[in-house]
Amino acid sequence: MAAVFFFIAGIGAIAGAIGVATVRNPFYAVLALVSHLLSLAALFLLLRAEFIAAAQVVVYAGAVMVLYVFVVAYVGSQDEPVRPVGGPGLRLASIVFAVLIAVELLIAVLGSGLKGIDGRGAPYEAGFGSPAAIGELLLTRFLFPFEAASFLLLMAAVGAVVLARRRGGLEGGEDEVLRAIPTRLPKGAGSIAEGVGDINPTGDIGRPAIGATTGGDGKEEGGW
Amino acid sequence: MDIGWYLTVSAIVFCIGAGGVMVRRSPLVILLCLELMLNAANLDLIAFSRMWGNGDGQIFAIIVMVVAACEVCIGLGLVVAMFRRRLPIDVDEMRELHG
Numbered sequence: 001m002a003a004v005f006f007f008i009a010g011i012g013a014i015a016g017a018i019g020v021a022t023v024r025n026p027f028y029a030v031l032a033l034v035s036h037l038l039s040l041a042a043l044f045l046l047l048r049a050e051f052i053a054a055a056q057v058v059v060y061a062g063a064v065m066v067l068y069v070f071v072v073a074y075v076g077s078q079d080e081p082v083r084p085v086g087g088p089g090l091r092l093a094s095i096v097f098a099v100l101i102a103v104e105l106l107i108a109v110l111g112s113g114l115k116g117i118d119g120r121g122a123p124y125e126a127g128f129g130s131p132a133a134i135g136e137l138l139l140t141r142f143l144f145p146f147e148a149a150s151f152l153l154l155m156a157a158v159g160a161v162v163l164a165r166r167r168g169g170l171e172g173g174e175d176e177v178l179r180a181i182p183t184r185l186p187k188g189a190g191s192i193a194e195g196v197g198d199i200n201p202t203g204d205i206g207r208p209a210i211g212a213t214t215g216g217d218g219k220e221e222g223g224w
Numbered sequence: 225m226d227i228g229w230y231l232t233v234s235a236i237v238f239c240i241g242a243g244g245v246m247v248r249r250s251p252l253v254i255l256l257c258l259e260l261m262l263n264a265a266n267l268d269l270i271a272f273s274r275m276w277g278n279g280d281g282q283i284f285a286i287i288v289m290v291v292a293a294c295e296v297c298i299g300l301g302l303v304v305a306m307f308r309r310r311l312p313i314d315v316d317e318m319r320e321l322h323g
Contacts, residue, residue, distance in 0.1 A: 002225055006225045006229065010229070013233060014233065014236055017236075017237045017241065020240075020241075020260055021240050021247070021260070026256075029252075029256050033256050036237075036263070040266075043230065043233070044267075046225065047271055047273075047274040049273065049282050051282070052266075052270060052282050052285055052286065055286065055289065059293070060292075064296055067296060067297075068252070074307070075252070075303060075304070094243060094246035095243055095247065097243075097246065098239050098243030099243075101238075101242055105235035105238070106236075109231045109232055109235055110232065116227065116275055117227040117228040117275065118227075119275075120227070121274040121275040122274070122276055122278075123277065124277075125277065129273075129282060134279060134283070137279050137283050138286075141280075142280075145283070145287055149287055149290040152291070153290060156295075156297040159297070159298050159301065160297040160298055163298065163302055164308075166308070
């Protein structure tokens with residue numbers, strides 16, 4: 001029975017991986033990765049790693065993939081252009097290289113003749129891979145990696161905010177509107193004297209009013 | 225199932241991810257293929273943890289997941305920054321740092 005589940009989950013994982021690497025639309029690639037992660041969680045369950053499987057589904061297939069979907073929706077799921085930059089030879093070479101790595105790894109795994117990987121592993125003890133066992137390990141033996149991981153997550157969050165924040169005064173469309181507003185205001189602007197028309201009493205007769213522009217060139221002619 | 229079968233699946237998934245990193249050009253998809261490679265390593269770690277009956281490999285897998293989450297965070301921040309600056313979302317066009 002475990003063999004049936006293994007083959008279903010294994011084929012699902014490999015099919016999801018192929019989907020991620022080959023689908024043109026990034027949105028469908030994200031969905032393929034979600035199916036791959038779910039199959040992988042099933043494999044983790046078969047390996048008696050219940051807590052990791054749950055974390056995989058909740059954190060990875062849930063939260064991280066939602067982040068991906070948001071970014072794909074923000075950037076726009078544009079298909080890749082067909083034009084190959086490095087030429088078709090480079091593409092073929094990289095595929096051949098990946099297949100060669102696969103062959104080498106499979107020879108190393110299957111041809112090693114190690115006794116350890118031919119068995120089903122150590123005899124199962126109750127509580128192996130449960131949240132209690134993982135939590136005890138994390139808080140006793142691996143306390144420093146645990147704290148370092150939390151600090152790493154904090155740094156990554158701050159770094160992402162710094163990278164993706166909106167900078168003022170850069171090139172770009174939205175900042176153009178702000179630039180049209182005159183930054184140097186005439187003396188007395190915003191005071192009561194302006195309200196009663198004392199600053200530029202001949203605004204509509206001679207010179208244009210304060211801050212008015214002639215045409216669309218943005219050159220300021222009015223003022224003081 | 226023998227542990228070797230899990231290692232086989234992991235090796236195949238790793239190579240699909242490696243090929244995807246080399247072939248694809250959109251940084252989003254390259255990040256996805258990196259996730260594939262990290263997950264293949266996770267499967268190996270958990271298989272070896274089962275082989276020894278020892279929970280240390282599972283802790284290692286959790287740390288790998290944390291690192292993967294950080295990498296996604298920074299990578300997607302870079303993609304959003306590229307999009308804000310109207311740069312093409314294509315790693316082959318970003319060649320200003322070539323040596």
